[in-house]
Amino acid sequence: MTSIAIIGLGIMGLPMATNLVKAGYDVTGFNRSQEPIDKLVEAGGKGATSIADAVKDADVIITMVPDSPDVEGVVRGEDGVFANAKAGALWIDNSSIRPDVAKTLAEEAVAAGFGAVDAPVSGGEQGAIDAALSIMVGGSPEHFAAAEPVLNAIGKTIVHVGPAGAGQTVKAANQLIVAVNIQALAEAVVFLEAFGVDTDAALKVLGGGLAGSKVLDQKGQKMLDRNFDPGFRLALHNKDLGIVTSAARSVGVTVPLGAAVAQLVNALVARGDGGLDHSGLFKLTNELSGKDIS
Incomplete structure (x- = not known):
């Protein structure tokens, strides 16, 4: 064995x-x-x-x-x-x-x-x-x-x-994609709620089209439920986005969306929300729109 x-x-x-x-x-x-x-x-x-x-x-x-x-x-x-x-x-x-x-x-x-x-x-x-x-x-x-x-x-x-290190390079790309997707989903949910749409139904139909993703499947309901118990903590995603932005800079690659989301994640961690799930980006997106979900 x-x-x-x-x-x-x-x-x-x-x-x-x-x-x-x-x-x-x-x-x-x-x-x-x-x-x-x-x-x-x-x-x-x-x-x-x-x-x-x-x-x-x-x-x-x-x-x-x-x-x-x-x-x-x-x-x-x-x-x-x-x-x-x-x-x-x-x-x-x-x-x-x-x-x-x-x-x-x-x-x-x-x-x-x-x-x-x-x-x-x-x-x-x-x-x-x-x-x-x-x-x-x-x-x-x-x-x-x-x-x-x-x-x-x-x-x-x-x-x-x-070769050695390539796995971590691909993981950094993964974390870039995930972070941008979570932020886009958070903005979409805030947008839908502002119009009083049936958000459960909206996410169901969005999930069946081109907007569908594993991020939507796994994080959409957490946002609707205001449940940010950590499956992956914002503090860890903050670390990963630091890896992404630093590595991109070292090879002269521009990641404008990644850099913007990195700042939002860093803001959440800096104010003490690093222990929340990374779907907690939804909290900050609401606040930036003048809404309180606490």
């Missing part, structure tokens, strides 16, 4: 770990807080007391943490993955981080005798629960082939998109 260590049991990481257990893998999890570890154990997995403890016997190591510095902290240092995993282990980073950091860390991993792929995911909490994530993978063909069976247990669309 393949032994998998997963570091980071948050909104996405815990259901991913649970699906790996369901797929028959021997799964050991570590998280900074204890409650998610206990939930993984209840689901049939094992808990670890440290990163080193989690990875020492693992064939595959998955990291699912918030940002580039978090991934660096998990894999580097005397208590990290690289210093404690067994030779030949495969490292899969499902986090969403800077492409240049992903490339550098993959090079360090390979130099230390490990396999490595950057494999950020898209699909939000529900996609993680349903094992229906879209996963864009960067790394060598050989390392992708080794990672693919594991990724098939947590995702539905798994695509090798290029």
